[in-house]
Amino acid sequence: MLQKKECVAMLLAGGQGSRLYNLTEKTAKPAVPFGGKYRIIDFTLSNCVNSGIDTVGVLTQYQPYVLNEYIGNGQPWDLDKTYGGVKLLPPYQRSNGAYWYRGTANAIYQNLGFVERYDPDYVLILSGDHIYKMDYSDMLRYHREKGADCTIAVIDVPLAEASRFGIMNTEPDGKIYEFEEKPPVPKSTKASMGIYIFGTGVLKKYLAEDDANPSSANDFGKNVIPAMLASGAKMYAYPFTGYWKDVGTVQSLWEANMDLIGEHPALDLRTPERRIFSRNATRPPHFIGRDGKVENSLITEGCEIYGTVINSVLFGGVKVGAGAVVSDSVIFEETEISEGATVDHSILDCRIKVGKNCVIGAPVSEGSAITLLGADMTVDDGVKVPAGTMSSDLSKEVK
Amino acid sequence: MSVTGIIFSNVHDSNIPELTRLRTTASVPYGCRYRFIDFTLSNMVNSGVTSVGIITQENYQSLTDHIGTGKDWDLASRAGGVKLIPPNFTAFAQNSRQSTAPTRLESLKSATVYISRRKEELVVLSDCDVICNVDLGDMIEFHKKTGADITLATKKTVLSAEQAAKNIIIRSDKDARVNDLLVYPKDLTGEHDISLNIMVMGRQRLLDIITDASAHGYTSFNSDVILRNLHSLKIMSYSYEGYFACVGSLSEYFACSMQLLDPDVRKALFGIKNRPVYTKIRNSPPTRYTAGSFVSNSLLADGCVISGTVENSIIFRGVTVRSGAVVRNSIVMQDSVIGAGASLNCAVLDKNVVIKDNVVLSGHESLPFYVPKNSIV
Numbered sequence: 001m002l003q004k005k006e007c008v009a010m011l012l013a014g015g016q017g018s019r020l021y022n023l024t025e026k027t028a029k030p031a032v033p034f035g036g037k038y039r040i041i042d043f044t045l046s047n048c049v050n051s052g053i054d055t056v057g058v059l060t061q062y063q064p065y066v067l068n069e070y071i072g073n074g075q076p077w078d079l080d081k082t083y084g085g086v087k088l089l090p091p092y093q094r095s096n097g098a099y100w101y102r103g104t105a106n107a108i109y110q111n112l113g114f115v116e117r118y119d120p121d122y123v124l125i126l127s128g129d130h131i132y133k134m135d136y137s138d139m140l141r142y143h144r145e146k147g148a149d150c151t152i153a154v155i156d157v158p159l160a161e162a163s164r165f166g167i168m169n170t171e172p173d174g175k176i177y178e179f180e181e182k183p184p185v186p187k188s189t190k191a192s193m194g195i196y197i198f199g200t201g202v203l204k205k206y207l208a209e210d211d212a213n214p215s216s217a218n219d220f221g222k223n224v225i226p227a228m229l230a231s232g233a234k235m236y237a238y239p240f241t242g243y244w245k246d247v248g249t250v251q252s253l254w255e256a257n258m259d260l261i262g263e264h265p266a267l268d269l270r271t272p273e274r275r276i277f278s279r280n281a282t283r284p285p286h287f288i289g290r291d292g293k294v295e296n297s298l299i300t301e302g303c304e305i306y307g308t309v310i311n312s313v314l315f316g317g318v319k320v321g322a323g324a325v326v327s328d329s330v331i332f333e334e335t336e337i338s339e340g341a342t343v344d345h346s347i348l349d350c351r352i353k354v355g356k357n358c359v360i361g362a363p364v365s366e367g368s369a370i371t372l373l374g375a376d377m378t379v380d381d382g383v384k385v386p387a388g389t390m391s392s393d394l395s396k397e398v399k
Numbered sequence: 400m401s402v403t404g405i406i407f408s409n410v411h412d413s414n415i416p417e418l419t420r421l422r423t424t425a426s427v428p429y430g431c432r433y434r435f436i437d438f439t440l441s442n443m444v445n446s447g448v449t450s451v452g453i454i455t456q457e458n459y460q461s462l463t464d465h466i467g468t469g470k471d472w473d474l475a476s477r478a479g480g481v482k483l484i485p486p487n488f489t490a491f492a493q494n495s496r497q498s499t500a501p502t503r504l505e506s507l508k509s510a511t512v513y514i515s516r517r518k519e520e521l522v523v524l525s526d527c528d529v530i531c532n533v534d535l536g537d538m539i540e541f542h543k544k545t546g547a548d549i550t551l552a553t554k555k556t557v558l559s560a561e562q563a564a565k566n567i568i569i570r571s572d573k574d575a576r577v578n579d580l581l582v583y584p585k586d587l588t589g590e591h592d593i594s595l596n597i598m599v600m601g602r603q604r605l606l607d608i609i610t611d612a613s614a615h616g617y618t619s620f621n622s623d624v625i626l627r628n629l630h631s632l633k634i635m636s637y638s639y640e641g642y643f644a645c646v647g648s649l650s651e652y653f654a655c656s657m658q659l660l661d662p663d664v665r666k667a668l669f670g671i672k673n674r675p676v677y678t679k680i681r682n683s684p685p686t687r688y689t690a691g692s693f694v695s696n697s698l699l700a701d702g703c704v705i706s707g708t709v710e711n712s713i714i715f716r717g718v719t720v721r722s723g724a725v726v727r728n729s730i731v732m733q734d735s736v737i738g739a740g741a742s743l744n745c746a747v748l749d750k751n752v753v754i755k756d757n758v759v760l761s762g763h764e765s766l767p768f769y770v771p772k773n774s775i776v
Contacts, residue, residue, distance in 0.1 A: 036685030037701070075470065076680075261687065263706070269684035270704065280680045284669035285431035285701075285714075287662075288694045295692055298685040301432070301701050304662075313685070 003083050005055045005118040007140060007197075009048050010111065012104050013041060013128035014061030019249045022374030022391045023349060028060065030128030031067040032253070033332050033350070035260050035269065036300040036313050038278045039070060040247060041128045045077045045086070046276045051136035053124065055084035057114050059107045061091060061100065076279045089114060103218030109207040115200065123203050125196040125220065131256050131267065132193075132244040133274045139238045140197060149202040149233040152176065152225070153195035155240050165191035166221050168237045176235040179225050190237055193244060196220060202233065243267040250370055250390075254347055257313045257330045261296055281333070283316050291322060307337070321356070328364045338381070345387065346371040355381035362387035402539055403479070403519040403602065404443040404451035405510065406436060407503050408462055408527050410596075414565065414647050417769045418749070422461040425453065425527035427652075428732050428750065430659055430668075431700040431715050434465055435646075436527045437678045438668075440481070444472050445674045446535035448523060450479025452513050454506045456486050465679050472677045484510045503620045507609050515606055522605050526596035530644035530655065532671050533597065538637045542599045547635035549604070549625070551577060552597040554639045555590060563587040565647035567594035567621050571636040578629060582621050594621075595639060642667035653747060653767045656713050656730050659698055683716050691722050707737065721756075728764065732772075746770060 017029030024032060030041035041058075048056050056079060060067055067088075074086035089111050091100050101107035108115075108125065115123055122143065124136055134153070143151040154168050162183070168190045169178040180186070198206075206224055210216050216223045228235060243266055247253045259266035269276060283302030288294055292305040299305065302317035307324035314320075315332045321339035329343050332350040337343055340357040345364045349372075354360060358379050361371035369388030373379070377391060379398045408425035418427045425436035436453070443451055451474060455462060462483070469481035487509035503524070507514075514522065521542070523535055533552065542550040553569045556562075563584055569592045570579035580594075581587070598620075600608075608624055617623035625634060642664055644655035658664045669676055683702025688694065694709045702717040707724035714720075715732045721739040729746040737743065738756035745762040749772040754760065758776050762768030770776060 263689045265687070270687070270702065275682055276684070277682050280682075282675040282677055284665060284676070285698045286686070287660075287665070287698050288696070288709075290696045292695060294688045294694055296690045297688050299688065299699075300685040 003118075005084060005120045007053055007055075007122040007124055007136075008115055008118050008120040009053050009056045009124040009126055009136075010108055010115070011041070011044055011048075011056055011058045011126045011128050012107060013058050013067060014101055014107060015127075015129065016062045017129065017248060020253065021250060021372055023250070023253075023347070023372070024063070025374060025392075026063055027066045028062050028064060028128075029248070031070055032247075033315060034131065034247065034253070035257060036298045036315055037280070038276060040131065041067070041071075042077075042276050042278045043131050043133070044126050044128055045071075045079070046274070047132075047134050047136060048124075048126075049077050049079065049277065050274045051134075051138075051140075053136060054079065054081055055118055055120075056086045057089045057111060058086060058128070059089045059101065059111065061107075064088070064090060070279055072279070077277045084118065087114065103216075103223075104220045105207055105210050105216075105224045106218035108203070109211050109218070112204060112207065115203075120200055123198050123200055125194075125198070127194045129248055130193065130244060130246055132240075132242065133267075133276070134195075134240060134242065134244075135274070136195075136197075139195070139240075142238045143197045143236070146174070146236045147234065148197075148236040149199055150225075150228060150235045151197045151238050152235065153193040153240050154190040154237040155193055155244050156189050157191045159186065159189050162186035162189050162191065166225075167191060170237045174236045174239070176229065176237050179229055181221060190239070192221065193240060194221070196225075197238075206233075250347060250372055254330060254370055258311070258328070260313060261298055261311065281316050289322070292320075307339075315350075329361070332375075344368065344371075346373065348373045349375040349377075349391075351376050353378040355379050355383060357382045359384040361385065361389075401519040402446075402448050402521040402523055402535075402599075403514075403517045404448045405507075405514070405522055405524045406439055406443075406451060406453045406527050407506055407524070408436065408453050408459065409456040409501065409506070410503055410526055411528050411647075412458070414528075415649050415652055417649050417747075417771070418652065419458070421458065421772060423455060423458050423527070425455075426459075426461040426465050427528070428715060429530065429652075429656065431698050431713055432681075433676060433678045435530065436462070436465070437676055438530050438532070439525045439527055440472050440474070441674070441676045442529075442531070442533050442535055443523065443525070444474065444677065446539070448535065449474070449476060450517065450519065451481045452484050452510060452517075453481065453527075454484045454510050456501055456506060459483065459485065467679065471679050482513065484513050487512075502618050504609070504612050504618055504623065507605070508613060511606065511609055514602060514609075517602060519602055521599060522602045524598045524600075524605075528646055529595055529597060530642075530646065530668070531595065531639065532641055532668050532674055532676070533595070533639050534674070535597070535599075538597070538639075539599055541637045542635065545575070545635050546633065548600065548632040549628075550599040550635045550637050551625070552595040552639050553592040553636045554595055554643050556593045556643070556645065557590045558588060558593065560586055560588050562645060562647065562651075563591070566645065567596070568592065569594050569636050575636045575638070577625070577634040577636050580621060580626055580629070582619070582626075592636060592638070593645070595643060599637075641671075649747065649767060649769060650765055653730065653745070653764060657711070657728075657764075659713065660696055660711065665698075681716055689722070692720075707739075715750075724754075730767075749774070752776065 013030040017024040079086035286303035289306035344361040346361040362368035374391040474481040568581040686703040699714040700716040706722040717734040735752040740757040
C-alpha cells in the first residue's frame with residue numbers, strides 16, 4: 001500500500017565535475033570528500049532530513065560506485081525507511097529503448113515514474129554539488145503562500161560576480177519576470193542556487209513539453225525555466241541568506257574547506273541545529289604528539305600529528321610526521337606526510353604517500369596556484385612538486 | 400560452530416563509584432569516544448558473534464541510550480543482534496531481587512529464558528570492563544581443540560597487592576588446564592595469570608550450571624562453579640598476550656586512560672587489522688583548533704573546539720577549551736566546557752561539566768580530582 005508524500009526531493013548527482021580534475025576521475029562530484037569527514041552530498045541529504053523530507057531520489061550516471069556505496073541504504077541520514085527513504089536512480093532501459101540522461105530536466109523526466117509512486121504535491125529539485133545548510137520546509141511554505149507554479153531559491157551575490165550566475169530579475173514581491181543566464185550586464189544580484197520547487201502537475205507538464213522539443217538541451221536553467229517564464233507561469237524567487245558555495249572547481253573546493261576554520265568560521269559545522277550527517281569510518285581519536293603543533297585547523301579522528309599543521313583541513317587517518325609542515329591545505333583520508341616534508345596550498349586526495357623532505361606546492365603568501373595530487377600516488381623522498389601542478393600531469397609514482 | 404554472547408553490565412559497579420553513580424560500568428566513558436562495553440562488544444562482533452545479550456540490573460538508562468538498536472556495531476539484526484536483558488522482577492515477587500550488586504551467577508538467573516531460546520551451540524560470557532582487543536575466534540578454536548568444558552581467558556600480569564585484591568588469579572598446569580583459582584587474594588604480588596573474566600562454554604552447559612546454582616543457592620561463578628568443578632570438568636586457561644587495561648578504581652581509570660597516549664598501546668588496542676573498535680556514532684564535526692591553540696601529547700575526539708592549551712590529556716567529543724585555559728594531565732568527558740583562563744591538572748571531568756573562567760582545579764595522579772556530571776565549577 002503506497003503512502004502519499006507531500007514533497008519528494010530529486011537530487012541531481014550524475015555530473016562529471018571535470019573542473020575538479022583527478023578528484024572526480026573515479027568518483028562522481030557529489031561523492032568528493034569535504035570538510036574533514038563529509039562528502040559534498042552530505043549537505044543536501046542532511047538538509048532534506050533536517051527539513052522533514054524523507055523521500056529522496058538520487059540521480060546517478062557518472063562513476064557511481066563510490067557514491068552508491070556511500071549512500072547505501074541511507075542509514076547514516078536516517079533515510080532507511082520502510083516507505084520512502086533514499087533511492088539511487090541510474091538510467092535504465094525501457095520498452096522503447098535505453099537512453100542516458102541528456103540533461104538535468106531529462107534526468108527528472110525519465111524518472112517521473114519514481115515521483116508518481118509517492119503521489120507528491122510538490123517536487124524539490126536539488127543539485128549535489130553545493131555546500132550550504134538550508135531549511136527546505138521554509139522554502140516550501142513560501143511556495144505555497146505565493147501559490148507559485150515554481151519557486152527558485154536565490155542568493156545575493158556581489159554585482160561584480162553576478163555575470164557568472166543565472167540571474168533572476170524580480171518584482172518587489174519576489175515574482176520573477178525575467179531570467180538571464182550569465183548576463184554580461186546583470187540587472188540584479190539574485191543568483192539561482194539551482195534549487196527548485198514545482199507543483200507536481202506543473203513539473204510534469206513542462207517536462208513533457210521540453211522533451212517534445214527536439215532543439216532543447218533538456219536543462220532546467222537553459223530550457224525549462226525560460227520556457228515556463230515565456231508561457232506566463234507563476235514563478236517566484238525565494239531569497240536565501242546564509243552560507244552557500246558552489247564547489248565545482250579546485251579553487252572553490254579549497255576555499256569552501258578554508259571557510260570551515262577560524263575562530264568564527266563562515267560555515268560553522270558545530271551548531272546543534274541542522275546537523276550534517278555522514279557515513280562514519282571507524283577510527284580511534286586523533287593524537288597530537290609531544291612536538292606536534294596545530295593551529296587554526298580542522299582535525300578528524302584517526303589522525304596522528306607529530307609535525308605542524310596550520311590553516312588546514314585534515315580528514316580521518318592522516319599522518320603528519322615529525323618536522324613536516326602542512327599549511328593552507330586540504331588532506332583527504334589516510335594520506336601520509338612523512339618527516340620533514342612541506343605541503344603548502346594544496347589538495348591531497350586519499351592514501352597518498354608523501355616522502356621525507358618533499359616539497360609540495362608553494363606558500364599562499366607567494367601568490368601560488370593550488371597544487372592537486374590524485375588518490376594513491378606516491379611521491380619519493382625529497383621530490384619537489386611545483387605549485388600549480390595538477391596530478392593528471394604526473395605519473396602515479398613521482399620520482 | 401555458532402556462538403552467542405553474554406555481557407554483564409553491572410558486575411563491577413562498585414569499583415569506580417564516582418563514575419558509576421549514574422551509569423552502569425558498561426557505560427563508563429573511556430578513551431575519548433568509547434564506553435567500556437564498546438571493547439567487549441567489538442571483540443564479539445569482530446569474532447563473528449552476531450547475537451549478544453547484555454544483562455543489566457540497574458542504572459541502565461545510559462546503556463540503553465548508548466546501544467540503541469545496535470546498528471553502530473552491526474548488531475541490528477533480525478536473526479540475533481543485541482538485546483538488553485533487564486532484571487526479572489515480577490509483580491508477585493517483589494523480593495526476588497537478591498542483592499543490589501548481583502554476581503554474574505545471580506544475574507544469569509534472570510537471563511535463563513533468553514539463553515534457552517538461543518540456538519547457538521557455544522556461549523561466550525564477558526564482563527563489560529575488559530579493555531582489550533582479543534580474538535575470541537581464536538579462543539573458541541582453543542576451546543574446541545582442547546575439548547574443554549569451560550575456557551577462561553587469562554593474562555600474565557605483574558600485580559600490586561591492591562590490584563591482586565581486585566582480581567581472580569588462575570593457576571594452571573603445563574597443559575593449560577586450570578588447577579587452582581584464587582578469588583580476590585590478599586597480600587599477593589608479582590606476576591600471575593589474572594582472569595580477564597571472559598569465558599567460553601557450551602550453551603547447554605551454562606543452562607545446567609544456572610539450574611544447579613539455583614538449586615544449591617550458589618552465587619559466585621568463580622568460587623561456586625569453577626572451584627568446585629576443577630576436577631569434574633575440564634577447565635582450560637586461554638592465554639591472551641595483547642594489551643589489557645585493568646580498571647579497578649578511579650586512580651586506575653586515570654592511569655589506564657593515560658596509557659592511551661602511548662602509541663604502542665593505541666596500536667595494540669585500535670590498530671589491529673580488521674578488528675576496529677566500534678562505538679555509538681554521534682555525527683560530531685571534526686575538531687576545530689583556533690589560532691591560539693597549543694596541544695601536545697594528547698588524544699582528542701571529534702567535535703571539540705580548542706582555543707587554549709592541552710597537554711598530556713584525554714579529551715572527549717564536543718569539549719570546548721577556551722583561550723587561555725590550560726588542561727594538563729586530565730580527562731575531560733563529552734560536552735564539557737573549560738572557561739577562559741581556567742586551569743586543570745590531574746582532573747577527571749565527567750560529562751557536561753562547566754569550569755568557569757579562571758577557576759583552578761588540581762588533583763594528583765594517585766588521587767585525581769573528580770568533577771561529577773553536569774557540575775558547574
